[in-house]
Ligand SMILES: NC(=O)C1=CN([C@@H]2O[C@H](COP(=O)(O)OP(=O)(O)OC[C@H]3O[C@@H](n4cnc5c(N)ncnc54)[C@H](O)[C@@H]3O)[C@@H](O)[C@H]2O)C=CC1
C-alpha cells in the first residue's frame with residue numbers, strides 16, 4: 001500500500017482516516033498525519049497506535065506518496081508555499097475542498113494533483129465523493145485514488161462547472177436535510193402532544209429506513225412517494241401543503257451557496273494568481 005499523508009486532522013481529515021481504517025483499505029501503519037495543533041493528530045494516534053504523527057507538513061511530504069490537504073480553502077495556498085519545494089513528481093497532491101481547482105493546485109506545485117471532495121456520509125462507507133484529476137495524473141495514480149475513494153464512497157468524476165452544486169448535494173446535503181428533519185420534529189412537538197425525544201426517535205428511524213429503501217434499490221424517490229400517497233389519503237393532504245409552501249426555498253438555497261462560493265473563488269484566485 002502507498003504511504004498516505006494527511007495534513008490537517010480536523011473534522012474531515014479525521015473522518016477520512018477513520019473511514020479508511022474501518023473499511024480496512026488502510027492499516028494504521030500506512031498513514032502519516034499532522035495538524036497545526038499537534039494534539040489533534042496525537043488523539044488519532046492514541047486510538048490507532050500504528051499511525052505515525054509527523055511534526056511538520058514538510059515531514060509528510062518527505063515520507064508520503066499521496067499528500068491529502070485537509071485544510072480550509074484559504075489555508076491551502078500558504079500551506080503549499082511552505083512545502084512545494086519538497087514535493088516530487090512521483091507524488092500526488094490531493095485537496096478536499098471545492099473552491100480550489102486542480103489547475104490551481106498544479107500551478108503551485110510541480111506534481112500531479114487531484115481533488116477529492118468527501119461527504120460526512122463517507123464516515124460509514126456511504127454516499128458519494130467527488131473526484132477531479134489534473135491531466136498529468138498517471139492511470140496508476142487515478143486508479144489508486146479511485147480505490148481509496150471507492151472503499152468509503154461511490155466516487156463520481158466531476159468538472160469545475162458543477163462543482164458547487166454537486167458539493168451542495170453530496171457534502172452540504174446531510175446538513176440541509178438534518179436541518180429540515182429538526183424543523184419537522186419541532187413542528188410535530190409544537191402542534192401535537194408528542195414529546196421531543198419520541199419525535200426524534202421516530203424521525204431518525206424513519207430516515208434510516210428511507211435510506212435503506214433507496215440504498216437497496218427497492219424504490220426511487222418518485223416511486224416511494226407514489227407508494228405512500230394512497231389516493232384520497234392523509235399523506236396527499238400533507239404533500240399539498242409541501243407543494244404550496246416549499247415555493248422557491250431551494251432555489252434560494254442554491255443561489256446563496258453559489259454566491260458564497262463566488263466570494264471564496266475570488267479570494268482563492270487572488271492567492272494563487274491563477275484562475276479556477
Ligand atoms: N465538513 C464537511 O462535511 C466537509 C468539508 N470539506 C472541506 O474540508 C476542509 C476541512 O474542513 P474541516 O475538516 O471541517 O475543517 P477543520 O477546521 O475542522 O480542519 C482543518 C484542520 O487543518 C489544520 N490546519 C490548518 N492549516 C494547517 C497547516 N498549515 N498545517 C497543518 N494543519 C493545518 C487546522 O488546525 C484544523 O485542525 C474544508 O476545506 C472543507 O471545505 C469537504 C467536504 C465536506
Ligand SMILES: O=C(O)[C@@H]1CCC=N1
Nearest residue numbers: 097098099167171172
Ligand atoms: O468544499 C466544499 O464544498 C465542502 C462542502 C461542505 C464543506 N465544504
